[in-house]
Amino acid sequence: MKIIVNIQLKEGVLDPQGKAIHHALNTLNFNEVNDVRIAKQIVMQIDEIDEEKAKKRVAKMCEELLANTVIENYEIEIAK
Amino acid sequence: MKIIVNIQLKEGVLDPQGKAIHHALNTLNFNEVNDVRIAKQIVMQIDEIDEEKAKKRVAKMCEELLANTVIENYEIEIAK
Numbered sequence: 001m002k003i004i005v006n007i008q009l010k011e012g013v014l015d016p017q018g019k020a021i022h023h024a025l026n027t028l029n030f031n032e033v034n035d036v037r038i039a040k041q042i043v044m045q046i047d048e049i050d051e052e053k054a055k056k057r058v059a060k061m062c063e064e065l066l067a068n069t070v071i072e073n074y075e076i077e078i079a080k
Numbered sequence: 081m082k083i084i085v086n087i088q089l090k091e092g093v094l095d096p097q098g099k100a101i102h103h104a105l106n107t108l109n110f111n112e113v114n115d116v117r118i119a120k121q122i123v124m125q126i127d128e129i130d131e132e133k134a135k136k137r138v139a140k141m142c143e144e145l146l147a148n149t150v151i152e153n154y155e156i157e158i159a160k
Contacts, residue, residue, distance in 0.1 A: 006121060008121070008123070018122075021122065021145070021146070022124075024145055025141060025145065028141075028144055028145060030137065030140075030141055032126045032127040032128055032137065033124055033125070033126050033127075033141075034124075034125040034126060034127060035124060035125040036122060036123070036124045037122075037123045037124075038120065038121070038122055038123075039120075039121035039122075039123060040118065040119075040120065040121065041086060041088070041118070041119035041120065041121045042098075042101065042116060042117075042118055042119075043088070043116070043117045043118075043119060044102075044113055044114075044115060044116045044117075045113070045114040045115040046112045046113050046114060047112040047113075047114060048112055057110065057112065060110075061105060061108075061110055061113075064108055065101070065104055065105065065108060066101070
């Protein structure tokens with residue numbers, strides 16, 4: 001089963017990488033851009049048939065390793 | 081308009097960050113994980129009402145700055 005985890009900074013947490021890209025886009029005359037935020041996407045293949053079980057396992061992975069839950073939120077999505 | 085750009089390494093391109101996470105997950109006894117790949121997600125707010133025009137502008141941003149098209153693919157998605 002293919003699972004996609006999106007990890008993004010919580011609202012209010014400063015995103016310097018996003019700010020840098022925003023600035024670079026403005027420099028290249030893409031002035032219509034108002035805000036840029038960067039997120040990580042982790043795409044994994046796991047051996048699990050049950051969707052609920054898979055989501056629970058991946059949530060555990062996020063809590064233990066993948067996300068820094070102090071400053072980041074994560075979303076788990078099953079890729080069809 | 082909120083636009084999400086997913087930038088991932090092309091197939092066949094080595095992903096050392098993904099490999100490291102895969103290895104770390106196995107060390108933590110998440111043995112059901114078979115493969116991990118990391119992608120970048122760029123979430124931006126742009127001043128544009130027309131979806132087609134917005135997509136074209138963002139594709140241009142990807143070509144010029146956001147993606148390294150030699151090793152990366154990008155997908156543009158309008159967030160509703």
